[in-house]
Amino acid sequence: MRAAVLLVLALVACTPDIVSDSYLCGPNEACPDDQVCNGPDNHCVLPSGVQPFACTPKIATEPDNTAQEAHVLPDLGCVSVPFIDENCMLENDAEDWVKLAAPACAAVQIEAVVTFPVAFERIKLELWDLDHMTNLGEDVQCPQVGEEGEELRCLTKTLVSGTNYGIQVKPAGDGDCDGDCRFNRYTLRVQLSTP
Amino acid sequence: MRALLACVAMLIATRAYADDSPAAGPTLPPGPAAPPQTGEPTTDTSEPKGDPAYGEKPDPTYDQSHGVPDAGGPSVGKDIYIKSYPDRSKTNVMGLAIAGGAAVVLGGIGLYFHLDSRAESSTINAHKFTGQAWTPDREATYDDAHSSAVTAGVLYGIGGAVLLGTAIAYMVTEPKMETIVIHPHRSPKPTALLAPTRGGAFVGGTWSF
Numbered sequence: 104m105r106a107a108v109l110l111v112l113a114l115v116a117c118t119p120d121i122v123s124d125s126y127l128c129g130p131n132e133a134c135p136d137d138q139v140c141n142g143p144d145n146h147c148v149l150p151s152g153v154q155p156f157a158c159t160p161k162i163a164t165e166p167d168n169t170a171q172e173a174h175v176l177p178d179l180g181c182v183s184v185p186f187i188d189e190n191c192m193l194e195n196d197a198e199d200w201v202k203l204a205a206p207a208c209a210a211v212q213i214e215a216v217v218t219f220p221v222a223f224e225r226i227k228l229e230l231w232d233l234d235h236m237t238n239l240g241e242d243v244q245c246p247q248v249g250e251e252g253e254e255l256r257c258l259t260k261t262l263v264s265g266t267n268y269g270i271q272v273k274p275a276g277d278g279d280c281d282g283d284c285r286f287n288r289y290t291l292r293v294q295l296s297t298p
Numbered sequence: 299m300r301a302l303l304a305c306v307a308m309l310i311a312t313r314a315y316a317d318d319s320p321a322a323g324p325t326l327p328p329g330p331a332a333p334p335q336t337g338e339p340t341t342d343t344s345e346p347k348g349d350p351a352y353g354e355k356p357d358p359t360y361d362q363s364h365g366v367p368d369a370g371g372p373s374v375g376k377d378i379y380i381k382s383y384p385d386r387s388k389t390n391v392m393g394l395a396i397a398g399g400a401a402v403v404l405g406g407i408g409l410y411f412h413l414d415s416r417a418e419s420s421t422i423n424a425h426k427f428t429g430q431a432w433t434p435d436r437e438a439t440y441d442d443a444h445s446s447a448v449t450a451g452v453l454y455g456i457g458g459a460v461l462l463g464t465a466i467a468y469m470v471t472e473p474k475m476e477t478i479v480i481h482p483h484r485s486p487k488p489t490a491l492l493a494p495t496r497g498g499a500f501v502g503g504t505w506s507f
Contacts, residue, residue, distance in 0.1 A: 117412050117413075117415035117416045117419060117443070117446070117447045117450060118415070118419065118443070118444060118447045119418075119419040119422050119423055119440050119443050119444065120419065120423045120424075120425070121422065121423060121424045121440075122424060122425050122426070124427055125424035125425070125426060125427055125428050126424065126428055126430055126431065126432040126436075127429070127430065127431040127432065128431065128432060129431050129432035129433050129434065129436075129437070130433075130434070133432050133433075133434070133437060134432050135422075135432060135437075135440060136440070136444075146427075147432055221431060222431075251429055251430050251431050252430070252431035
């Protein structure tokens with residue numbers, strides 16, 4: 104009996120000890136054993152305390168699922184401070200759009216950065232010429248690193264004055280827990296600057 | 299006249315010796331029939347017989363195995379019982395040593411995995427919010443730590459079982475106790491001894507202390 108107790112103590116002593124709500128969820132809602140990803144804050148918690156995914160956008164932009172329905176960004180000027188859009192990509196939300204008209208500047212570029220938790224489906228950006236409905240490019244890996252548990256994707260493109268542009272925010276198609284976490288929250292930062 | 303007295307004294311002494319011989323204890327056990335006493339000394343030319351009194355030759359009538367003389371001899375002392383455990387065989391000792399050594403080795407390897415698990419666990423243990431994400435690297439560390447912990451536990455278990463088995467084998471294979479009985483010769487009560495010798499007599503005695 105004593106040997107059994109010592110054996111149990113020995114096993115307990117060297118098994119990782121991670122209490123609930125200690126870690127942020129990893130990709131595909133990854134959490135330590137016996138814990139699951141909490142939807143509202145993507146923290147790893149005990150199954151008894153888990154809540155489903157929830158997201159409330161700071162600005163009501165829906166419906167914004169097409170280029171025609173795109174949320175119009177305010178006039179940013181040739182050099183602007185970032186416009187910040189804290190939004191949601193819900194399970195049945197295929198894509199979100201924002202649009203702007205390039206100001207009349209000698210040279211101007213758009214810098215768009217989307218930040219999202221790695222816990223749920225990944226998000227990607229595409230820049231579209233809405234006047235011609237052509238895809239001008241998509242995001243790339245950002246040079247800077249985001250906060251722990253977040254991923255950043257960047258898109259920088261030179262704009263032509265007077266042209267209408269649209270930024271499409273949509274699921275990247277991976278990191279969705281094999282379809283079980285096809286949702287996420289994101290923060291889109293858009294600013295204009297001189298190239 | 300003097301020669302006649304000496305002859306009479308010798309004759310008396312010889313007769314007295316012959317009369318006392320049974321009471322002389324183990325020194326004079328019953329032997330072959332003594333030559334008839336004729337009252338005069340006789341010359342014996344045959345090979346001299348052993349006399350236990352002098353320890354020259356064993357008397358064939360004397361029971362050497364138990365030291366119990368024939369009826370009328372000295373009494374036997376109380377038996378002494380000595381209980382002892384014989385040494386283990388080399389095979390037994392070797393087997394127990396190998397089993398015990400194996401248990402120690404298994405325990406040592408288990409301890410290695412235990413410490414490895416603890417070291418890895420310490421990098422991911424958390425008792426409050428860390429602000430860190432549960433990345434694949436941490437998952438791998440967790441899995442390694444858990445695997446090492448399980449391995450340590452299994453090795454501890456096997457090592458403990460082997461150690462327990464060794465302990466049981468040690469007790470089971472313990473040599474049986476042996477009893478050795480010693481039959482001591484108890485000396486008779488103090489006895490005076492007077493024996494004729496050539497040219498005189500031998501005076502002695504037996505006692506125990």
